[in-house]
Amino acid sequence: MIQHDVVIVGSGIAGMRCALEIKRQAPEADVALVSKLYPVRSPSVIERGGVAAALGNVLQAAQGIIAPSRQHRSTADSVESHMGDTLAYGGGTGDAAAVAALCGEAPQVVYELEHMGAPFSRTVEGRIAQVAGAGHSNPRLAYAADRTGHAILHTLYGELVRYGIKIYPEWFLLSLLVEEGAARGITALDIRSGEVEVFNAKITVFATGSYGRIFGITSDAQSSTGDGLAAASRAGIALKGLDQVGFHPLGLADLGFVISERALLDGGYLLNSAEERFMGGYSALAERAPLADVSRAIASEIAAGRGVGAGKDHVWLDVRHLPAQHVREHFPHLIEFAQDYLGLDPFDALIPVQPTAHATLGGIPTDVNGRVADVRRFYAVGACANNGVHGAAPLPGNELAAALVFGRRAGAAIAKQLGEKSFLSVPAEALATAKTTIKALLNQKGTGRAATVREQLLSSMSASNGVQRHYDALTEQIGRVRVLRNDFAGTALQDKGTLFNTELVEALEVANMLEISEVAASAAVEQLAAVAA
Amino acid sequence: MNVKIRVPRYEANGAITPVFQTYTVAITPTTTVLDALNQIKGHQDGTLAFRRSCRSAMCGSCGVMVNGRNRLACNTRVAELNSSEVSVNPLPGFPVIRDLVVDWDPFFAKDAVMLPYLISDQTRPDDGTERLQSPSDARQIDSPSSCIQCGCCSSACPVQWTNSEYYGPAALTRSYRFVEDSRDTAVKARLDIVGTETGVWRCHTIFNCTSDCPKGILNTENIQALKRKIMLSRLGLGRIEVRARVPESA
Structure with a gap:
């Protein structure tokens, strides 16, 4: 058995920020991170756009390409404006307290990152550069080139090294240990040795990320399989809002990687099979409409038979008319994706895109400090937690901000109470149960392949739980997931x-995805029924 | 179109000589090496071990040697290799755990030696806001801070093959990223760390690390820049203290 005061599962931005805050406020605390990846491999790394924070470093410019000469300090932005935008973008359903905490503390967590040395892009005055984002009434996305998640993740990893925080890389979470309403730690598999171990902790934190991988077309990493959610669910915690998924309109066709929406904000076009712009017919803002509206419009075009590609399930993104220098400077990843993955030159060719599952909003229900109501000594932060801050859709840049703000809040709350806590015993059969799970899976008899089950699950989830959802398809999907199980x-x-x-x-990942998919599809059916009623 | 994928199998019992195995995979123009490996693992041979995560060339998990060059499996299209048989090997010079899976612990241990965090005694603004840094100073660390720690560079380095104590280009670029950061004031300490016999002086400017970097980072140049800084500082000529080039706030 391995013992640490705090065991944090997951080493993305939320988990690392939480660990760091505990160490800052309680230097003597023994904190360990357990992750199925090395920390710098965590899926936070793929977040390209900025982190939303009302720093007010850049004045609102006319729509279109922002001329550098117009970037100067302003006081136009405010926390209140950020809150208003967040609530509006989430359809008015966001949790007011969570939104206030997020928007109020976002500037501070961004400044802290700068103090840690994060390589933010800068304005001519030397301040953190900010850019406009869909749904933001001010240029509010603080960015580091087009790899903001990468910059933040690597900066926080450096802090882990600075504080000497213990890391268990490549350990796979098996179960959350709960007894008498209190978490006592986890069991996990050491991928390298195949050994199963019990981790006993005074406080357990899940920062296990999203479950975007249950979709065939997703921007998420292959490892975003909802492991923490499945473990929490198996421990008896009711997951909240798993049907809520933010779709990004600019998923690279078939691959799902996201091309920054700045390609649209800065003047890119969406074209249908007739190579005509169609967004004007759906929204007065045309291509600059909120991402969810753009996704729905693309889905409508495809449903109406005006899609392109072999399956007629894409539309074209056209950036050929934008200044090449601007594209190179502001979205190099667009060029990289087109060239490396599709063999296309974006200055010469149209790029096939389709809506992609980008932000999974459902998760373990928590309060604004990451505390899970049903289980004492248990916290959840980042994409695996649901405190209602995003409402029905996350304002671009708010997910990164939420990982930082709520990671830090949970860390502070944990540091405060750690002194008075002692270790609780782990259930006697915990280790044996975990070992049996592994042994049973290794010895499972049959002729099928887990990869086949996974492929069928992913394509059917994308087809039924996509941008457009229908009652019959969803109920059918619940049955299909049961068959797949x-x-x-x-x-x-x-x-x-x-x-x-x-x-x-x-x-193990497929088993987790099956578990999550059934909950997600069921929640989607309930949601549709509730809307109909 | 079918392509053969040839992979060395290092058996689980720790045998040091691999047995080569060849799989036939159907590819399209956009099939990547990682797609091919996933196809093999999912439908032909579940025992083939390799790492993967983000698939979009950001996480650094899937660095492997493809047809003699270190690359990311996820952003290398099989068709662009123009070969009917593609050889995929684990990153050379790294200890192999199994098949294409190498041991990362020594790599990250060297990274930690570089003090991969900002050390600064610059005063921060009283109001808790950001320190100022000019866009040109920010651009100075743009390339070295884009490193994804995939190991393609260090693994391509013949010096590293013969001397596993050598920090290697990935760690040295990490050091360079902080040495060049206008906010960092531990330049002297950093140069002392890399100016040792396991540091920059081992670099023979072979340029493999530069040609194999999937992110186009000029690792060799970064190492030479560190050498120049060390020499200048020993001659008492270097500007190794923090540079104040931030313009006055408007």
Whole structure:
């Protein structure tokens, strides 16, 4: 058994920010991070756009390309403006207290990152550069080139090294240990050795990220499989709002990677099969409409048979008319994606895009300090938590801000109470149960392959739980997931070994995705029924 | 179109000599090496071990040697390789755990030696806001701070192959990123760390690290820049203290 005062599962931005805050406020605390990846590999790294914070460093410019000469300090932006935008973008359903905490503390967490040395882009005055984003009434996205998530993740990783925080890389979460209403730690599989261990902790934190991988077309990493949500669900915690998924209109066709919406804000066009702009017919803002509206418009065009590509399920993104220098400077990833993945030159060719699952909003229900109501000594932060801050859709840049703000708040809350807490015993059978799970999976008999189950799950979830949802398709999907769970029980591993058994890890991920998918599809049906009623 | 993928299998029992195995995979013009590996793992041979995560060339998990060059499996299209048989190997010079999976612990241990965090005694603004940094100073660290720690550079370095104590280009670029940061004031300490016999002086300017970097980082040049700074500072000529080039606030 391994013991630490605090065990944080997940080493993305939220988990690391939480760990850091605990160490800052309670230097003697023994904090450990357990992650199925090395920290710098965490999926936070793919967030390209900025982090939303009302710094007010850049004055609102006319729509279109912002001339550098117009970037100067202003006092136009405010926390109140950020709050208003957040609530409006989320359809008015965001939690007021959470929104106030997010918007109020976002500037501070961004300044702190700068103090830690994050390589933010700068204005001519030397302040953190900010740019406009969809739904923001002021240029509010603080960015580091077009790799803001990467910059933040690597900066926080440096802080972990500075504070000497213990990291367990490549350990796979198996279960959350709860007894008498209190969390006591976790069980996890050391992927490298195949050993199963119990981690006993005074306080357990989940920062396990999103579940975007249940969709075939997603911007999420292959490892965003909702492991923490599945473990929480198995421990008896009711997950909240798993049907809520933010779709980004600019997913690279078939691959799902997101091209920054700045390509649209800065004047890019969306074209249908007739190579005509169609957004004007859906919104007065045309291509600059909120992302959810653009996604719906694309889905409508595709449904009306005006899609492009072999499956007629894409539309074109056209940036050929934008100044090449601007594209190179502000969205190099667009060029990189087009060239590396599609073999296209974006200055010469149209880029096929389609809506992609980008932000999974459902999760473990928490308060504004990350505390989980049903279970004492248990916290959840980042994409795996749901405190209602985003409402029905996350304002661009708010997810990064939320990972930082609520990671920090949870860390502060934990640091405060750590002194008075002692270790609680772990359930006696915890280790044996976890070992049995692994042994059973290794010895599972059958002719099927987990990869086949995964492929069927992903394509059916994208088809039924996408931008446009229909009652019949959703109820059918619940049945299909149950069939797939059954199919999964008839799959067998070819790899029976213990040393770095990635087939075992993938099977555990498929099991988690099946569990999450059923909850998500059921929640979507309930949501539709509620709207209809 | 079918392509053969040839992979060395290091058995789980720790044998040091691999057995090569060849798989046939159907590819389209956009199939990546990672897609091909996923196809093999999912439908032909579940025992093939490799790492993957983000698929979009940001997380650095899937660095491998493809046809003799270190690359990311996820952003290398098989078709662009123009070969009917593609050889995929683990990153050379790194200890192999199994198949394409290498041991990252020594790599990240060297990174930690570089003190990969800002050390600064610059005073911060009283109001808690950001320190000022000019756009040109920010651009100075733009390239080195875009490193994704995929290991393609260090693994391509022949010096690293023969001397596993050498910090290697990834760690040295990390050091360079902070040495060049106008906010960092521990330049002397950083140069002392890299100016040792396991540091910059081991670099023989072979340029493999530059040619194999998936992010186009000029690792070799970064190492030479560190050498120049060390020499200048020993001659008492270097400007190794923090530079104040931030313009006055408007």
